Amino acid sequence: MSRSNQPRAGQAIASAYASWSYAEEFFPQPEVSLQARANSHRLGLTPVSPGVAQTLTLLARLIQAKAVVEIGTGAGVASLALLAGMDPGGVLTSLDSEADHHQIARAAAAQAGFPPRRHRFITGRALEVLRQLMDQAYDLVLIDAEPLEYPEYVEEALRLLRPGGLLAIHHALLDGAVAEETNLDDEPLIVRETLEAVRELEQLTSALLPVGDGLMVSIKR
Numbered sequence: 167m168s169r170s171n172q173p174r175a176g177q178a179i180a181s182a183y184a185s186w187s188y189a190e191e192f193f194p195q196p197e198v199s200l201q202a203r204a205n206s207h208r209l210g211l212t213p214v215s216p217g218v219a220q221t222l223t224l225l226a227r228l229i230q231a232k233a234v235v236e237i238g239t240g241a242g243v244a245s246l247a248l249l250a251g252m253d254p255g256g257v258l259t260s261l262d263s264e265a266d267h268h269q270i271a272r273a274a275a276a277q278a279g280f281p282p283r284r285h286r287f288i289t290g291r292a293l294e295v296l297r298q299l300m301d302q303a304y305d306l307v308l309i310d311a312e313p314l315e316y317p318e319y320v321e322e323a324l325r326l327l328r329p330g331g332l333l334a335i336h337h338a339l340l341d342g343a344v345a346e347e348t349n350l351d352d353e354p355l356i357v358r359e360t361l362e363a364v365r366e367l368e369q370l371t372s373a374l375l376p377v378g379d380g381l382m383v384s385i386k387r
């Protein structure tokens with residue numbers, strides 16, 4: 167790029183960032199979600215952004231989801247968003263390896279007014295727990311745990327989802343690292359390969375949404 171183009175490129179980046187921030191902040195977040203977000207940061211976790219949370223609520227509402235699996239509960243920011251969009255009789259199954267994360271997420275769900283029958287928090291290694299869940303019994307699966315295990319999570323999610331069910335893969339952009347094709351570190355490499363594999367799957371129709379840290383959404387035919 168010539169020097170004379172640099173200010174224009176800088177302006178384009180600033181304006182893209184302003185638009186992105188505007189979209190992220192457009193919907194006010196409920197107080198209980200703000201609290202869950204603060205808990206996440208205190209635990210050193212990265213929750214879904216407000217824009218991703220709103221998208222998850224929309225997706226769950228769109229398909230009137232009754233049975234949802236979340237892989238990676240954290241402090242419950244996405245759990246609250248999913249529960250808010252799901253059918254009022256629906257059940258969220260949320261997995262995490264850390265019992266203390268579940269304790270915090272369970273308290274957040276109670277504070278938000280979701281009774282215990284609406285959620286089950288299962289503590290354990292995601293891949294071990296996922297293998298115990300039933301084939302084609304779920305409307306939506308959110309992947310948001312260990313990026314190095316994304317290929318296995320996708321494989322399990324495809325087994326769990328009913329036809330017409332939705333797969334959502336969070337951290338699809340990994341803070342810009344996925345888009346940097348020369349970055350061959352393990353996490354971006356595996357996430358990039360996962361996105362490419364999902365894009366090519368005949369049984370899925372997908373879109374890569376540049377919301378928050380990236381959300382790849384697919385519908386199973």
Ligand SMILES: C[S@@+](CC[C@H](N)C(=O)[O-])C[C@H]1O[C@@H](n2cnc3c(N)ncnc32)[C@H](O)[C@@H]1O
Pocket residue numbers: 206211212213214237238239240241242243244245261262263264267290291292293310311312315
């Ligand atoms: C980014 S946080 C999830 C954030 C959450 N979805 C939210 O929006 O608030 C990732 C979570 O995955 C959990 N985790 C990481 N590796 C895991 C594994 N192999 N099995 C189960 N949970 C795992 C971590 O303990 C952490 O709570």
